[in-house]
Amino acid sequence: xxxxxxxxxxxxxxxxxxxxxxxxxxxxxxxxxxxxxxxxxxxxxxxxxxxxxxxxxxxxxxxxxxxxxxxxxxxxxxxxxxxxxxxxxxxxxxxxxxxxxxxxxxxxxxxx
Amino acid sequence: xxxxxxxxxxxxxxxxxxxxxxxxxxxxxxxxxxxxxxxxxxxxxxxxxxxxxxxxxxxxxxxxxxxxxxxxxxxxxxxxxxxxxxxxxxxxxxxxxxxxxxxxxxxxxxxxxx
Numbered sequence: 001x002x003x004x005x006x007x008x009x010x011x012x013x014x015x016x017x018x019x020x021x022x023x024x025x026x027x028x029x030x031x032x033x034x035x036x037x038x039x040x041x042x043x044x045x046x047x048x049x050x051x052x053x054x055x056x057x058x059x060x061x062x063x064x065x066x067x068x069x070x071x072x073x074x075x076x077x078x079x080x081x082x083x084x085x086x087x088x089x090x091x092x093x094x095x096x097x098x099x100x101x102x103x104x105x106x107x108x109x110x111x112x
Numbered sequence: 113x114x115x116x117x118x119x120x121x122x123x124x125x126x127x128x129x130x131x132x133x134x135x136x137x138x139x140x141x142x143x144x145x146x147x148x149x150x151x152x153x154x155x156x157x158x159x160x161x162x163x164x165x166x167x168x169x170x171x172x173x174x175x176x177x178x179x180x181x182x183x184x185x186x187x188x189x190x191x192x193x194x195x196x197x198x199x200x201x202x203x204x205x206x207x208x209x210x211x212x213x214x215x216x217x218x219x220x221x222x223x224x225x226x
Binding site: 031033035040041042043044045048088090098099100101102103104105 | 118144146148154155156157158161203205207208209214215216217218219220222
């Protein structure tokens with residue numbers, strides 16, 4: 001299966017600023033998930049948005065989904081240095097589970 | 113949330129040897145687990161789906177005879193990299209899901225083949 005694309009590939013911002021990452025995918029989906037990965041570590045699930053949803057919030061995270069454009073965005077508000085990590089979107093054809101197709105990822109650096 | 117563990121967290125081996133990586137779901141049963149591979153500065157690529165009590169399903173381009181998967185119980189899947197070579201050096205990550213939930217990922221295993 002083909003992976004999606006994410007942009008930007010790298011993003012560097014100052015603490016307190018907002019960070020927006022975008023993800024595009026190629027096939028129909030059941031849901032789209034965002035994960036975070038610190039360098040050399042496993043993945044941490046951030047948020048899941050289903051294909052019939054358009055927007056979802058979790059704390060400082062806001063995710064949007066546009067199935068007509070096959071795209072999603074992740075907004076992190078009031079960023080912190082601890083938010084520095086790689087962020088991946090991943091799509092699933094199934095209602096649950098972890099058979100996922102990952103995007104290429106965005107490396108976010110938040111400077112103190 | 114659910115916990116998935118992997119062992120070992122890192123391994124260094126000589127070319128030609130075989131390496132076994134374990135993936136365990138600690139607080140739930142998983143009839144299906146997934147194995148991913150991640151090369152440096154790249155994304156995760158699904159290698160195979162591990163099915164409890166039956167054969168694994170491999171993604172296109174993944175050699176089933178090289179990457180042996182055994183899912184002998186509802187909480188354990190193993191990936192064995194047979195006759196490992198330097199090009200197999202990578203970060204191997206497994207994932208599993210409680211019924212109806214999103215994926216929970218293990219912490220990963222970094223394999224370095226000399």
